[in-house]
Amino acid sequence: MRQRLTHLLHQNPKLFSPQNLLQIQTQLTTTGLLSLNPSFLIPFLNLTLSNPSTLHHATALFTHTQHLNAPTWPIMVRRLNLDADPSRVVSVFKAMQRLKRNGHVLDPYVYASLVKACNKLMATREGKASLIGYASRVFDIMPQSTVVTVNGMVSGFVKNDMLDEGVGLFKKILDCSFGLELKPNYVTLVVLVSGCVELDGFIVGKVLHSYCCKTGLDLVNEVSNAVIDLYSKFGHISEAARMFNEMPERDLVSWNSMIAGYAGVGDCRKALYLFREMRADNVGFDRVSLISLISAAANGRDLGMGKVVHGYMTATGAEITVAIGTALIDMYSKCGSTKCAKKVLDELQDENIVLWNSMIHGYVECGHNQEALELFNQIQSRKLRPDEITMVGLILACRNSGDLSHGIGIHSYIENDIHLQGSIVLQNALVDMYAKCGSMSLAKVVFDKMPSKDVVSWTSIIVGHAINGEGKEAILAFRKMCAEKVEPNSVTFIGVLSACDHAGLVEEGLNLYDDMCRVYHIKPQIEHCGCIIDMLARAGRLEEAHKFVKSMPIELNAVVWRMLVNACRVHGDFARGLCLVSGFTDLNTLHGAEDHVASSNILADAGRWDDVLNERSLMATRTNTKAAGKSSIRDFR
Structure with missing residues (x-):
């Protein structure tokens, strides 16, 4: 029996069903081999950890076994991570801490697994602050840091919008805080540069690029691609092109990054030329390549190029996925051809709400508000579930057309849908829609019922009062907003200054303009200055208005x-x-x-x-x- 069980425990895990594994566990338990001989535990754990259906059995067996030796639980943690179950990794580590079985662990891969597990959990659930804090504590107690654990921690910071902390950790590596042998690798730089793109850190990104040039990491394709993306996203297309042209080898990601860069700045001809050059170099294309080309045509409002790209896809037999279909609908709509956009939607015959959302917003952008509202009937007849983006588009259609009756109907639908009724985005849109349709009473009902209000909520009600000639109410709402410690933004001041303008509250308006500049440090735009000039001009204070014009910074x-x-x-x-x-x-x-x-x-x-x-x-x-x-x-x- 012992030899037979030993043989079974070292077989390929794919040979065993969950029922087979439970039978083996029963044999090991009844013969006493599992409790008396630890050498049977690790191979059995490997088998159970390889099958998702028996993961919970492995965890239970592990935590209730009293004679675990030092190497056993690190193996458990590492295998759990391989099975992409981050919550179990953290749970096992905490359980071992409670049972005092983890002592001094020197295996750096255990800590790498824990940091990666925390990062995965942060990406899938709320309570991110506590998880990044836990990951930081795990990182701090490591007896020895490796580039893997450092990269995991940097990635965690970036994913939690903590770019400064990620860069700070990078600086510690350069200062040899983790030893002379630990150096950043290309993954470190890719994570940080990509974080700069996402978190508006262009200056930091340029410094990181300088470091890459000094260390030779800019020769690594992954790093070069990240830097090209950095310069492209911030509009420095010439720098991106220089980086691209200097690359010794270019992969598909390199070409896609550069094409997307030209698409972002609306240079559709250059994007198409680059795509043709890529194909001439026998480099294939993928979904990202096509979406970038379509986006280039959309941003450049070039219907001809858009049709060329669409025709090329048809000729080559490229699959029109939901993402590509959405891009095509968006492109045709931005180019003013809603008929072509609707044809794409009809030909796809897909029940994905994302496609319908794109068509609704396309109609709204082109001023075809009634057509957008009619799509809602088709969505309901097809039993599709509208989401937040769907309803925002429909509310915009009602707002732009002044169709109050349809707006009330959309509002009623939202109130009766459990997935939509609590959305602050939709509540803000409803306040704005009712105000633009001239019904401040309904706008105030929605506003007053909101459990929480952000700056957009307050700005919407202030602007609503302003455009409906209720200047004093707009100023009162502004004062309430400040009393609730919600900081106004540039648009908020446009609303309240406009209210002062139309209500003839000149001194109040001048004081608010002064507060905007001195207290909130908001740079005046032409809209702010226009309100002040019009306010003074209406009051007959033409000399002051003329002086303001001469001194304004715009x-x-x-x-x-x-x-x-x-x-x-x-x-x-x-x-x-x-x-x-x-x-x-x-x-x-x-x-x-x-x-x-x-x-x-x-x-x-x-x-x-x-x-x-x-x-x-x-x-x-x-x-x-x-x-x-x-x-x-x-x-x-």
Whole structure:
């Protein structure tokens, strides 16, 4: 029996079913070999750990066995990690700590397994702060760090948006804090540079690139690809191209990174040229290559190129996956061809909600709001489950069209769906939609019921009050927001300054503008300055408005120019108005019909009829047409 069991324990694990393993365990237990002879435990653990169905038996057996020797539990931890069960790795380690069986462990791979397990758990569950803290404590108690454990820890920091901590650990390696022999490898740099791309750390990324050049790691393809991606994502396409051209060898990822870089800056012709060069070098293409080309056409609004890429895919028999289909729908929509986008959706005949979301947002972007709302009926008839992105698109369609009745229906659907009703994103969108449709009472109902409010929530209600002529209510909401320690952003100040502008609250508006600059350190944009100028101009304080224009940190545009000219006309200050007309007629932005009308009106009020005829003639020769005004409110209830 003993020889037979020994033979079985050293066979290929794939030969045994879960039932076979349980039978072997029974034989080992009844014969006493499992409890009396530890040499049978490790091979049996290896067998049970190799089968997902018996993992829990292995863990239970392991934690209840009293005679485990020192090497046994590290093997257990390492094998568990190989089976991609991170929670069991942490559980076994904690159990061994409680049972005091882990003592002083010198196996660095155990700690590497623990750090990797924490990283995997952080990627799949909440409570990330406690997990990264646990991983840090495990890392700190390691008797000896290796590049594997360091890379695992750096990766954990980056995944938790802790780039500074990851870079700090990298600096410790360079300072020889972990010994003279431990050096960063290419994986360390790939993780850190990729983290810089994700976490807006361009300056740090450039420093890391410099380190790579000094150490020769820039010759490693994986590092070069990460650096190309860094420069591309931050718009430094010439630096990315230089890096790409200097590579001794390029793989598919290199080509894809460069094509995606050109796509990101809207240089669709260069992206297509690079793809052709790649194919000429006998380098294959994949899903990423095609999506990058489609994105290039979309960003460049180049319908012709988009159709060429789509045709190439059809000719080569490339599979149109959900990701590629979504990219095609997005591209056709951005190029204004919603018919082609809808044809792609119909031909795919896929029940994935992502495709439908792309089509809904495509319709909204092209101003076809009714078509977007009609898609919702098709989604329901196909028994598809709308998600947050679906509902945001539908709410935008109601908002843009001013369709309050449809908006109420969408709101009702959200309230009755357990997966959607608690979404702060949807609640913010509903507040904005009701406000744009002119129903501040419904907007306030949604706002007041929100269990938690972020800066977008407060900004939405403030802007809603502002566009509906409720200036004092907008300022009151702003004060409540500050009282609740929610810091306003640039858009919040546009809303509250606009409210002051239309309510005639000049001093309040000037004080808020001063707070924005001095207290919140928000750099003024043309929209902020426009509110102040219009506010002063409406109040007849033209001298102050003119001085503000001269001192503001942003170049004057046509909209602000028209504000001042029209204010001079309203308040009878023709001299100042004529001075503005003669001083700003050379602005590159002054070519619209509204600009000529503003100039013509004040010239007429000043009795300069020859100049009026000249302005009208210029307007006629440039065939400028004035865009008709349109209300965003359809239901006046």
